[in-house]
Structure formats: structure tokens, C-alpha cells
Amino acid sequence: MGAVFGENKKSFEVGMIWWNFYCYDCKWKGVANDLDKDDSANEWYVCPKCSSDNIEDMGWHKEEDENTGN
Numbered sequence: 001m002g003a004v005f006g007e008n009k010k011s012f013e014v015g016m017i018w019w020n021f022y023c024y025d026c027k028w029k030g031v032a033n034d035l036d037k038d039d040s041a042n043e044w045y046v047c048p049k050c051s052s053d054n055i056e057d058m059g060w061h062k063e064e065d066e067n068t069g070n
């Protein structure tokens, strides 16, 4: 009938959020596609939530949605 993979096999794709940009001002997390562009700045991107440019590419992180209860 095939191998059994055991309990380590969690729900892998459901409720999993990947992000790499972090805003130090409002703690927003997201991806580059979500960033807003500040027209007054020179090719610079800002936080879509608070328009701060105090954002940083932190590398890819994986955050599970807390809404995992049944």
C-alpha cells in the first residue's frame, strides 16, 4: 500500500506565509511585490502600510498562519 511517512508530514502548503521584507516601523512583513513605490524617492520602495522606507530585505522567512485550529 506504500510507505507511511509518519507524523512529520504536516500540512505543508496550507496557511504558510513566505516573506522577505520587514518594516522596522510598523512590523509589516511581506514580499517585494507588496511594496509601495515612493514617487518622491529615487527608485525606492516603501512599506505599503506606513510608507516608511525603513524596510529591509531579511531573506526568505516562513511563517505559519496562526489560524490553524479546526
Ligand SMILES: [Zn+2]
Pocket: 023, 024, 025, 026, 027, 028, 047, 048, 049, 050, 051, 052
Ligand atoms: Zn511599515
